[in-house]
Amino acid sequence: MFNILENQIGSRLLLPGNERYEETRKVWNTAVDKQPAAIVVCESEEDVSAGVKFAKENHLSISIRGGGHHVGGFAVCDGGLMIDLSQMRSVVVDESRQVALVEGGATLGDIDLETQKYGLAVPTGTVSETGVAGLALNGGLGYLRGKYGLTCDNIVGARVVTADGKAIDVNEENHPNLFWAIRGGGGNFGVVTKFEFALHNVGPEVFALDVMYDLKDAKEIIQKLQAFLEQAPDEAVSINLTATVLPPAPFLPEILHFKKVIMFTGIYAEDVSEGETILKPLRELAEPIMDHTGVMPFAEYQKKLDPMVPEHVRVYGTSLYFDQLTDEIIDQLLYKIYNAPAPSILVQLWALGGEMNRVPATATPYAIRDAKFVLLVDCMAMAGDDDLCKQWIDSVYGGLLPFSHKKASYLNAIGSNEEATTNAFQENYARLVEIKEKYDPENLFRHNHNIKPSK
Numbered sequence: 403m404f405n406i407l408e409n410q411i412g413s414r415l416l417l418p419g420n421e422r423y424e425e426t427r428k429v430w431n432t433a434v435d436k437q438p439a440a441i442v443v444c445e446s447e448e449d450v451s452a453g454v455k456f457a458k459e460n461h462l463s464i465s466i467r468g469g470g471h472h473v474g475g476f477a478v479c480d481g482g483l484m485i486d487l488s489q490m491r492s493v494v495v496d497e498s499r500q501v502a503l504v505e506g507g508a509t510l511g512d513i514d515l516e517t518q519k520y521g522l523a524v525p526t527g528t529v530s531e532t533g534v535a536g537l538a539l540n541g542g543l544g545y546l547r548g549k550y551g552l553t554c555d556n557i558v559g560a561r562v563v564t565a566d567g568k569a570i571d572v573n574e575e576n577h578p579n580l581f582w583a584i585r586g587g588g589g590n591f592g593v594v595t596k597f598e599f600a601l602h603n604v605g606p607e608v609f610a611l612d613v614m615y616d617l618k619d620a621k622e623i624i625q626k627l628q629a630f631l632e633q634a635p636d637e638a639v640s641i642n643l644t645a646t647v648l649p650p651a652p653f654l655p656e657i658l659h660f661k662k663v664i665m666f667t668g669i670y671a672e673d674v675s676e677g678e679t680i681l682k683p684l685r686e687l688a689e690p691i692m693d694h695t696g697v698m699p700f701a702e703y704q705k706k707l708d709p710m711v712p713e714h715v716r717v718y719g720t721s722l723y724f725d726q727l728t729d730e731i732i733d734q735l736l737y738k739i740y741n742a743p744a745p746s747i748l749v750q751l752w753a754l755g756g757e758m759n760r761v762p763a764t765a766t767p768y769a770i771r772d773a774k775f776v777l778l779v780d781c782m783a784m785a786g787d788d789d790l791c792k793q794w795i796d797s798v799y800g801g802l803l804p805f806s807h808k809k810a811s812y813l814n815a816i817g818s819n820e821e822a823t824t825n826a827f828q829e830n831y832a833r834l835v836e837i838k839e840k841y842d843p844e845n846l847f848r849h850n851h852n853i854k855p856s857k
Contacts, residue, residue, distance in 0.1 A: 404440055407456045411449050416441040426486060427478050429467070433716040433788065434475025438465065438484040444507075445489050447561065447569050447595045454593060455567030457483040457846060465849035466589050469509050469533020473719035473780065474817035476536075476589070479849045485593055487535065495520050495601070501558060504597045506535045513599075514701040523604035523700060525550045527814075528642065528667075530705045531713070538597060540588050540813045540851070541768045543776065545703075548639035548756030549671040550602050554585040554768055555761055559598035562591065565842040569595065583837045586768030587827070588813065589850045590834070591841045605700030609670045609677030611684060612694040612706070617645060617662035617739070619688035621732050626687045627753070628727060631774070636756035638680050641668040645739050645749040646710065660745065663691060669703060710748060716783040718791045720799040721815035723773035723807040727751070731805050735777070738798050743790035746782035751775050769828035773807040778815045813851045823851040 408415045416423040417440050426441050439462060442453035457464050467477035467486045478484055487507035493516040494503040502517055502524055511530035517523050525546035527537050534553070542553020550556065559573035562580065572581045583591050615623055624643070631639060643666055650659040666684055670677025674697055685693055724731065739749055754773050763769045779798050781791040803809055811822040824831050831853070838845075839855045848854075 403460065404456075407440070407442070407452060410452045411442060414443045414445065414449060416443060427484065428714065429470040429472075429475045429477045430713060430715075431473055431475045431717045432714050433718065433783065434478065436475070436478045436480045438479055439481050441484040441486055443486045443489060447563065450485060450487070450563045450593050450595055451567045451569055453483055453485050454563050454565065454846075458565060458567065458844070462846075463848055464593075464846045466535075466593050466847070467533075468506055468535030469531065469537075471529070471532045472536050473717050473815060474851075476818075476849045482849070487593070487595070488533075490595065493517070495522065500601045502597075502599045502601055504534060504599060506594050506596065508534050510534055510537070510704065511701075514704050517601060518606050518699075518701045520601075521603060521606055522601040524553065524599040524601060525556055526553050526704075528704070528707050529711045530708055531711075534597070535594055536589070537814060538599075539584060539586070539594065541586055543752060543754075543758075543812065543814070545640045545642075545667075545669045546602070546604065546671055547754070547758045548636045551757040551761060552586075552768060553599075554766055555758065556600040557585050557597055558600050560584060560594050561596040562594050564592040565844065565846045573598075579837050580841060583767060583834060585766040587830075587834050587837075587853065590838055590847055590853045592847065604671060607674065607697050608700045608703065609674045609681065610695065610698050610703045611641065611666055611668045611670075611681050612696075613685050613690050614663050614665045614692040615688045615690055617664050617736075620645065620664050620736055621729075623664060623687045624727055624732050624751070627684070630683050631753050631755065635680065637670050637672045637677070638668070639753050639755040640671070641666060641684065641753045643751040643753075644707075644710075646747060647742075647745045649746075658691070662739070667706060669700070715746075716788060716791075717780055718783065718788075718795045719778070719780040719815055719817065720795050721779065721811040721813075722777045722799065722802055723754075723770050723810050723812070724775045724777065724805065725807045726774060728805070731802065734801055735798075738794070738801070742781065743794050744781055744784055744787050746784070748778070748780040750778040752778065763828065764830060767827055767830045767834055769826065769830050770808065770810050770812075773810075776812050777802070778812065780815075818851070820852075823853070826851070827853075
């Protein structure tokens, strides 16, 4: 069956039994263990086109791997064709146009490494090993969201291989409906082989918030945070709060091993000296356990959370948006944290506002432009703990859903869930279905938060 494709791309086609097949099909979340019929390890747009055409002709569904870092494990599928972009990682800065040309397999770290040479940045996420493609196509929340918006807001163009295997340029002038759809509508419409991202003046050094408190003070801390955010400038609203259990790591004092803590991270995306003054209240919310706040390289700070999101772990995750954090929500969330079934949890509350919330809800598919917080919850399962972790994650989602904003979730942080998909897109869903029917009527690209053709 695969002889024709193998003649086109040679050893870049991996079939079951090939020594590279087993390693290549692995994704970040090892709770996802799927067996594609074949994997195309792409080195060029031509490889992508060949793979997509073959899949269409042979009625195979297609999964697309950028960084392979999604909690849902959408990069790999059972019985379909896996398009692996992880070798396509080129990043080129066009200073004259203030854009970065980024291949679909690039990671956030790849982008920062190149753009920071020019004192420029693309607003991306907070873990450097994340692939930019999945992040951008479903939104993209990071430390620059308050000042410069979401990653999807900063897509100014792309090369897309559609379901017929053709590569097209997509921007405001060419295929404007498809351009609209890829800025938040996920991988539903084709394979993005190259992005053009707007660049902004950031760094190379920034004022970075990095303070840790005891979780016992969390309720008062969250209440004070909300008061701070009501008067904070855009540059200071990209604050991430993380509750976790510290590991017994050698770089931590023994007294902190297995301690439940709450951490604040974020950057001030303007003048460094201003940042120190404006963010000072967030360093005085309670008695800090540690405070490493200060000036540091932006690219280095972008890697700060990497050790907390290790490769190849069994992860179960969920997400919800909130208008405000009432005492009832805070109490329920803290109860869940204290009664988590596994020591390895990440419970994050990210403050939302500034530029990302000034974009009209219908300007891109990313419709949640008026929430004040997003909750991201991950539970890393140890051996034999999978059912307990899944039940706990479901209980967090189900318990807080009635209090959430529009019952919506951030799609980059939740597994496959049909209701969550439609809730995330809100009034944009119908338009996305129309575009899906035009560009992928057979739903080849369905291993994602899927927008199903109605026909």
